[in-house]
Amino acid sequence: MNIKEASSEAISADPFRVRDCTLVAQATGIRAQNLRELRNGLMHAAPSSIYHHFWGRFLRAQFDEPEYNNDFASWVYHALNERALAERLSAVNPANFGDFASLRGELVEVIESRLDLDDHVPWARGDQQFQFIQSQIIVLETGFSLEDPLSMAAAMGVMAPGSIYYHFIDARRRTPGHDNDFSRWLTGFGAKWETAREALRAIDPYFSSLAELREGLTDVMHRFAKEN
Amino acid sequence: MSQLLTDYTRVVGLEQMNALEQLAEPMRGAKVVHVNSTREGGGVAEILHKFLPFQRALGLDAHWEVIEGEGPFYQCTKSFHNALQGERVAISEDQLAAYEETNRRNVDRLAPLLADADFVIMHDPQPAALIHSFPDRKGKWIWRCHIDVSQPHRPVWKYLQKIVSLYDASIFSLPEFAQPLPHPQFLAPPSIDPLSDKNCELTEDEVASELEPLNLDPELPIVLQVSRFDRFKDPVGVIEAARIAGRMTPLQLVLAGGGANDDPEGEAMLRDVQAAAGGDPNIRILLLPSDAHRTINALQRAATVVMQKSLREGFGLTVTEAMWKGKPVIGGDTGGIRLQVVNHHTGFLVRTPEGAALRTRYLLHNRDRREEMGVTAKNFVHDNFLLPRLVQDHLSIMIRLLKGDEDRIELSAWENGRQTVC
Numbered sequence: 001m002n003i004k005e006a007s008s009e010a011i012s013a014d015p016f017r018v019r020d021c022t023l024v025a026q027a028t029g030i031r032a033q034n035l036r037e038l039r040n041g042l043m044h045a046a047p048s049s050i051y052h053h054f055w056g057r058f059l060r061a062q063f064d065e066p067e068y069n070n071d072f073a074s075w076v077y078h079a080l081n082e083r084a085l086a087e088r089l090s091a092v093n094p095a096n097f098g099d100f101a102s103l104r105g106e107l108v109e110v111i112e113s114r115l116d117l118d119d120h121v122p123w124a125r126g127d128q129q130f131q132f133i134q135s136q137i138i139v140l141e142t143g144f145s146l147e148d149p150l151s152m153a154a155a156m157g158v159m160a161p162g163s164i165y166y167h168f169i170d171a172r173r174r175t176p177g178h179d180n181d182f183s184r185w186l187t188g189f190g191a192k193w194e195t196a197r198e199a200l201r202a203i204d205p206y207f208s209s210l211a212e213l214r215e216g217l218t219d220v221m222h223r224f225a226k227e228n
Numbered sequence: 229m230s231q232l233l234t235d236y237t238r239v240v241g242l243e244q245m246n247a248l249e250q251l252a253e254p255m256r257g258a259k260v261v262h263v264n265s266t267r268e269g270g271g272v273a274e275i276l277h278k279f280l281p282f283q284r285a286l287g288l289d290a291h292w293e294v295i296e297g298e299g300p301f302y303q304c305t306k307s308f309h310n311a312l313q314g315e316r317v318a319i320s321e322d323q324l325a326a327y328e329e330t331n332r333r334n335v336d337r338l339a340p341l342l343a344d345a346d347f348v349i350m351h352d353p354q355p356a357a358l359i360h361s362f363p364d365r366k367g368k369w370i371w372r373c374h375i376d377v378s379q380p381h382r383p384v385w386k387y388l389q390k391i392v393s394l395y396d397a398s399i400f401s402l403p404e405f406a407q408p409l410p411h412p413q414f415l416a417p418p419s420i421d422p423l424s425d426k427n428c429e430l431t432e433d434e435v436a437s438e439l440e441p442l443n444l445d446p447e448l449p450i451v452l453q454v455s456r457f458d459r460f461k462d463p464v465g466v467i468e469a470a471r472i473a474g475r476m477t478p479l480q481l482v483l484a485g486g487g488a489n490d491d492p493e494g495e496a497m498l499r500d501v502q503a504a505a506g507g508d509p510n511i512r513i514l515l516l517p518s519d520a521h522r523t524i525n526a527l528q529r530a531a532t533v534v535m536q537k538s539l540r541e542g543f544g545l546t547v548t549e550a551m552w553k554g555k556p557v558i559g560g561d562t563g564g565i566r567l568q569v570v571n572h573h574t575g576f577l578v579r580t581p582e583g584a585a586l587r588t589r590y591l592l593h594n595r596d597r598r599e600e601m602g603v604t605a606k607n608f609v610h611d612n613f614l615l616p617r618l619v620q621d622h623l624s625i626m627i628r629l630l631k632g633d634e635d636r637i638e639l640s641a642w643e644n645g646r647q648t649v650c
Binding site: 020022023025026027029047048060068129131132133136137138139140141142145158159160161162 | 247250324637639640
């Protein structure tokens, strides 16, 4: 691939270093049998645990749960049969919170609002406890780098699922404004890539597998590569 | 890339194998020793047979040792196993003495490998007490628990907890199994080897040829359970389920299993199962040798419905094997089966013989639904429960133990000059 020939525009950004990642999942020992215990668990769980229950499903063995965007909502629905609360919990979007303390506070607030409604505390069956898991991320350098947006369009379709996770999902945790790495990098290529940047940002990551996400991202990049 | 890694690349794809090689890079040359209690029979031995060559192909100096014991030792460790799965078992002082003495007797033989290993991975309780004899161990010692210990019999767990607490970490298949321990408890479900004789592709002719000596009725659909003859696998409950279903829908039940060297209760359980079958010509009990992998492969491929109606189950590799062959599984609603069998998607979870019978009839009558669930099941295994993923989990855990407990661990190959610009 002769990328430098394909792109006549002066390149101002650093090369995009393609990284990959994997998660190391760990039991925390925190468990919840009922809604009050879930609330207490949320108050004490480490940020990496709350993070895991929003995003960890992408990289661990779990059957796709397309209805809910986090494990808390899914458990509240399936184990406690609390449909309204599940809907409210699934509306909590980590991207709307500046830090984990605020995110934690919102989750606790939503659950307490339900607990305030009546004296009955919803319980799960004995063998359906919520298990708080935490995970660490191991970031790998693939050794590949991309010089310009056209090479990005070509490369994205064959990126490992772990690369998609790192650059599109994990990035939300470590970048200002909860952005993704691809859009941030495209900022260095001027106004003509602005629509592509926004199109990538508009992809909702919650209800897809990493393979489906990769497909969506690749479609956007191909579309704008043709236009540019 | 070695031939072995190339072969796996064909199944899981280049992306995953590249990630594995990157992860293995900092672990090259590390001496890793696995210890368990048998080379044949049961899921642990089966995993290790494939795990070792894979780790070696990635550049690790991997070894597998087996603790050697006699009758009283295996009686004790079988009681451990039953007690960890919740049975109220009393273990005598004599049995515990045999357990500890057997562990001590193995020290001289194993010491040269274990003393300077970078990582020692002890599988299940049988060899766990070896750690007492290595107070100056050099590497990280990990206890790998393959058993469903979600509700252990407390007195027995209390005894084992003192031993297990000495380890640097433990690994469980599910978070439900984790117990209060003073070290990190990692989570890694087991996996199957897609290239082994038990799981490789077979043609229809090969399936027919493997099954021909078994004289099964070609006119009747096969309902199959493959497992050791162990009360927690509930083979008697499976017979009851097949009898209930068989009253409405013609079928033949095949219970196929073998013994494990470390299971002294297998023969007694087999007699109970034979008595329960009572000579019914539509119930076939097959005691297969430990190397009958292709026969099991063929049975799973020929089966219309596969069951794993366990009452307790650490993971249930036979569930994974059947799903990999595109079969929905009727599984006991317990332990690791829940991680694999997703109700109405990859099979059905059941709690009673009646429930198993109902789902058996449903699957026998709904070919399209059966095939649709089978495809979902196979994809689910492909994405989550194949050997390369387990190797990746172990490498990640080892790296984590070396690098510490920061939320984010950055491995840099960049500085080593391994870079390609596109």
